[in-house]
Amino acid sequence: MDKANGDDPYLWLEDISGEAALAWVAERNAETARDVAGDAGFDALKARLREVLDASDRIPYPVRRGAYLYNFWRDAEHVRGVWRRTTLERYQDDEPEWEVLLDVDALAAAEGEKWVWDGARVRRPDFERALVRLSRDGGDAVVVREFDLLTGEFIEDGFRLPEAKTRISWVDADTVLVGTELGPGSLTDSGYPRTVRRWRRGTPVEDAELVFEAERGDVAAWGYRDTTPGFEREFVGRSVDFFRSETHLLRPDGTRVRIDVPDDAVAYAHREHLIVTLKSAWLDRPTGSLLAFDLDGFLAGDRTHEVLFTPDARTALAGHTWTRNHLVLETMRDVSTHVEVLTPADGGGWTRDPLAGVPALSAVSVFGTDPDVSDEYFLDVSGFLQPSTLRFGRIGAGSEVIKRAPERFDTGGLAVEQHFATSRDGTRVPYFVIGPDRTATGPGPTLLYGYGGFEVSLTPFYGAVTGRAWLERGGTHVIANIRGGGEYGPDWHQAALRAERPRAFEDFAAVAEDLVARGITTPAMLGAKGGSNGGLLMGAMLTRHPELFGAIVAQVPLLDMTRFHKLLAGASWIAEYGDPDDEADRPHLHDLSPYHRLAADRAYPPVLLMTSTRDDRVHPGHARKTAARLRELGHPVLFHENTGGGHAGAGDNEQAAHNSALVHTYLWQRLARPAPGGVLAGEAEATAPEGVPAGEPAVAGPLTATPSAVPAAPSGSGS
Numbered sequence: 182m183d184k185a186n187g188d189d190p191y192l193w194l195e196d197i198s199g200e201a202a203l204a205w206v207a208e209r210n211a212e213t214a215r216d217v218a219g220d221a222g223f224d225a226l227k228a229r230l231r232e233v234l235d236a237s238d239r240i241p242y243p244v245r246r247g248a249y250l251y252n253f254w255r256d257a258e259h260v261r262g263v264w265r266r267t268t269l270e271r272y273q274d275d276e277p278e279w280e281v282l283l284d285v286d287a288l289a290a291a292e293g294e295k296w297v298w299d300g301a302r303v304r305r306p307d308f309e310r311a312l313v314r315l316s317r318d319g320g321d322a323v324v325v326r327e328f329d330l331l332t333g334e335f336i337e338d339g340f341r342l343p344e345a346k347t348r349i350s351w352v353d354a355d356t357v358l359v360g361t362e363l364g365p366g367s368l369t370d371s372g373y374p375r376t377v378r379r380w381r382r383g384t385p386v387e388d389a390e391l392v393f394e395a396e397r398g399d400v401a402a403w404g405y406r407d408t409t410p411g412f413e414r415e416f417v418g419r420s421v422d423f424f425r426s427e428t429h430l431l432r433p434d435g436t437r438v439r440i441d442v443p444d445d446a447v448a449y450a451h452r453e454h455l456i457v458t459l460k461s462a463w464l465d466r467p468t469g470s471l472l473a474f475d476l477d478g479f480l481a482g483d484r485t486h487e488v489l490f491t492p493d494a495r496t497a498l499a500g501h502t503w504t505r506n507h508l509v510l511e512t513m514r515d516v517s518t519h520v521e522v523l524t525p526a527d528g529g530g531w532t533r534d535p536l537a538g539v540p541a542l543s544a545v546s547v548f549g550t551d552p553d554v555s556d557e558y559f560l561d562v563s564g565f566l567q568p569s570t571l572r573f574g575r576i577g578a579g580s581e582v583i584k585r586a587p588e589r590f591d592t593g594g595l596a597v598e599q600h601f602a603t604s605r606d607g608t609r610v611p612y613f614v615i616g617p618d619r620t621a622t623g624p625g626p627t628l629l630y631g632y633g634g635f636e637v638s639l640t641p642f643y644g645a646v647t648g649r650a651w652l653e654r655g656g657t658h659v660i661a662n663i664r665g666g667g668e669y670g671p672d673w674h675q676a677a678l679r680a681e682r683p684r685a686f687e688d689f690a691a692v693a694e695d696l697v698a699r700g701i702t703t704p705a706m707l708g709a710k711g712g713s714n715g716g717l718l719m720g721a722m723l724t725r726h727p728e729l730f731g732a733i734v735a736q737v738p739l740l741d742m743t744r745f746h747k748l749l750a751g752a753s754w755i756a757e758y759g760d761p762d763d764e765a766d767r768p769h770l771h772d773l774s775p776y777h778r779l780a781a782d783r784a785y786p787p788v789l790l791m792t793s794t795r796d797d798r799v800h801p802g803h804a805r806k807t808a809a810r811l812r813e814l815g816h817p818v819l820f821h822e823n824t825g826g827g828h829a830g831a832g833d834n835e836q837a838a839h840n841s842a843l844v845h846t847y848l849w850q851r852l853a854r855p856a857p858g859g860v861l862a863g864e865a866e867a868t869a870p871e872g873v874p875a876g877e878p879a880v881a882g883p884l885t886a887t888p889s890a891v892p893a894a895p896s897g898s899g900s
Contacts, residue, residue, distance in 0.1 A: 195802035209820035227842035234834040247308035261285040319827030355382040371753035373401035395419035422756035469670035497670035590648030602695035616657030627702035633665035633685035634714035636674035650845035663688035712736035720775025732851035742774035748800035
């Protein structure tokens with residue numbers, strides 16, 4: 182059977198809401214409910230995880246907008262959540278008084294829709310109106326409604342858009358820049374908006390003035406207005422692919438001036454500066470550098486610049502944030518965060534000073550600044566075994582702790598270590614180990630997590646769910662910082678692009694082998710987990726290195742690498758993986774594709790595949806078809822598909838707790854107390870899907886979707 186050439190008997194499972202496909206999903210869900218959710222400890226674990234997610238003493242992280250701090254909050258009483266705000270003074274109280282702006286539970290009940298909050302664009306500089314984004318059951322597509330922050334009500338005759346992956350931003354009180362679905366030709370092949378239009382209040386969006394148009398083969402078009410006082414201006418651009426783009430300054434007369442930087446660079450204007458992050462060498466500066474130009478001079482052809490950051494073999498740029506007078510620079514050295522404050526000096530140049538209060542092996546985030554107004558900031562510090570501490574400060578005046586999150590799990594006897602494995606080609610691959618001292622206890626159940634794509638870095642974090650579900654029970658948790666990620670900058674990512682993707686797989690396998698060599702675990706007690714692009718990684722472990730693992734969980738996975746570009750937002754990831762329609766790329770994609778590597782004569786560890794019917798980013802057909810193929814070949818597999826939740830897999834805390842309980846119960850069953858051969862009842866019973874002929878033809882062709890803004894990675898999200 183050559184599935185790469187269209188001979189795929191499970192194409193019918195790509196029909197997301199088809200009757201036969203959903204009947205098959207229901208049967209598989211029932212099996213998983215019986216074998217995993219029916220475990221004696223499942224309900225108690227789920228309740229403990231829900232307790233963590235709903236805890237009222239969590240830190241309510243704010244977004245600063247004008248005089249208020251905004252926060253979106255879910256708990257047991259507010260399942261879908263409330264959007265609320267308070268003042269900075271009140272926020273520092275132990276129990277702040279909040280003004281509720283929008284109760285999503287009440288809205289969902291009134292309208293009979295499973296609304297999921299997806300953020301809001303608040304108008305500057307008056308902060309009186311917002312463009313609220315609501316998703317049906319967690320998908321990437323949203324409806325947009327204008328909201329009055331003074332009255333707390335939606336504006337019936339305001340800016341409104343039906344469900345689409347819309348990008349929209351304020352220009353002034355009566356104008357927005359918008360990209361949305363407007364019929365044939367309005368979307369790119371990736372399903373994202375192809376045009377940017379200037380939409381004026383009281384007019385049909387279809388009649389809005391066309392400002393910019395991308396090519397159909399691009400990923401997306403976008404536009405926004407910089408509202409910085411004294412520097413008001415507009416920018417438009419297009420994402421040529423996931424990593425290449427071009428940006429234009431839009432003149433008041435409608436003409437455009439391209440910001441002439443390399444198309445793989447990330448560039449934006451801040452006040453008088455043009456800030457450029459390099460993804461390849463330019464102007465004799467290495468990949469990963471951060472440069473500052475004078476914007477007016479740059480537009481006039483002057484390439485004089487200041488170097489704000491230069492990477493080395495162990496240090497990469499993690500991010501940066503502006504206050505009114507300073508740039509806060511976050512860097513990683515061997516995945517440990519360091520923070521500096523850079524200040525433009527009178528007469529040229531920049532001074533730099535460290536930001537105090539940043540411990541090693543910690544997750545550090547500077548946020549909540551207002552670059553138009555002040556040098557105040559929030560600093561969140563946490564670690565694998567250290568709950569978050571939130572500090573509030575002003576650059577030059579220090580900071581103070583204003584909130585502490587309580588411990589959510591017992592850390593007694595646990596420690597954090599960082600090790601390095603050696604990959605097949607000699608590359609040193611860092612990884613974190615969180616758990617008990619295995620030199621004293623001997624090998625034990627271990628869960629290895631990885632992602633390895635889209636320049637996403639895995640940094641230390643306090644995982645209360647993992648702590649309760651895994652560490653408290655005596656398990657070890659491991660985070661692998663493999664190539665494809667951003668832990669060592671763009672070069673670390675680019676080393677595993679396209680045909681080089683196996684380097685990420687080899688790195689992950691090297692970590693698994695190193696864990697065994699160190700006596701931390703054994704192959705029978707080692708599990709692996711990953712989602713989205715990390716689900717592709719899990720598929721690779723299943724089919725390339727099955728002997729290294731006792732069980733695998735792949736969540737919302739990407740598994741059919743010959744058809745991903747035809748399913749939902751998949752075309753936007755061609756720059757990461759390659760183009761299945763390109764003869765030069767097709768061979769390596771077929772080789773990468775876990776769905777196509779499955780064979781009857783290989784022994785695979787048990788696998789749990791999880792997805793969502795409402796995932797409109799990574800098509801649920803990836804997981805469905807792979808589960809069906811594994812069943813046909815007689816291999817141990819369970820499958821769970823949540824009917825809502827989108828790419829996150831869960832639209833509320835109840836769903837999130839259930840999914841997490843499924844994952845950790847499944848793994849604990851197989852790694853801590855495995856049945857003979859590692860297979861539990863029901864996993865390998867059937868060899869073909871019941872009720873539907875194996876060769877039934879496809880009932881759905883390529884699907885399209887649209888973005889919320891700049892294209893999102895399979896794992897990425899959010900506003």
